[in-house]
Amino acid sequence: MLKVGLTGGIGAGKSEVARLLVGYGAVLIDSDRIAREVVEPGTPGLAAVTREFGPDVLAADGSLDRPALGAIVFADPERLAALNAIVHPLVGARSAELERAAGTESVVVHDVPLLTENGLAPLYDVVVVVDASPETQLDRLVRLRGMAEADARARMAAQATRAQRLAVADLVVDNDGPREALEPQVRAVWDALVHRAGAS
Structure with a gap:
């Protein structure tokens, strides 16, 4: 079994990455749920x-x-x-x-929003960080989720910084671009995870 920690800042697109990974065969454990x-x-x-x-x-x-x-x-x-x-x-x-x-034999993906903040990276074999620029995060929160800008900024400020998240990452999914750019990256991450699971 390969234990994967999946994390990312609010609005980075972590849920979409989790959904794609499940589609490839990952077992998802969603800590929020x-x-x-x-x-x-x-x-x-x-x-x-x-x-x-x-x-x-x-x-x-x-x-x-x-x-x-x-x-x-x-x-x-x-x-x-x-x-x-x-x-x-x-x-x-x-x-x-x-x-x-x-x-x-499973690749088990733990969806953990506060993985970085709570120092949980050592619990996982691999940490995958979904990364997006603060500008992209803010735009998604305001435009797609209908948050007030001040609320969105406050939620972002309460989380780990982008640099802190990237510091614990083994694999990074860059989700600054359009949706169609995301899928090939997640597929590549999945292939890497399957390879690691086989090797372990």
Whole structure:
């Protein structure tokens, strides 16, 4: 099994690269999606979050009220650390479970937005960084996602710098250009991953 960490700044096009890799045969483990799953209604994760942060973080239907929780944790690093201490081990356990189910011959791609920020590069055999210039990221966030420019800039500033991400990369996908320029690059990355998986 080859464990691949896939990361990139917001608006760089990481999700599209992940989609293409799955099309070639990768097994995708999406940490954001798992982080949502482990705090769904009825889970031990949601019970733990409610114990830590109180009933005000629940919506009327019993699900997690993300904006309410976000308002608490993003203003206070200690509260954010308390949330991460609940959610990260659950995400890790579920990721490991999915990885075991993938089988020994697989190329397993972990989609990890904050790989660089959280110092997770050593956990993977190969780190793939989807790279785009800050100008391209900003344009996509504003034009394609409808974000206000100030919000987009704030989200970008909260992440690792382009240089920090590139410093942990084994393979880089340059996604500054048009969509049709992306596919041949991802195909080449896939071929390199398959080669490494065979060699290991």
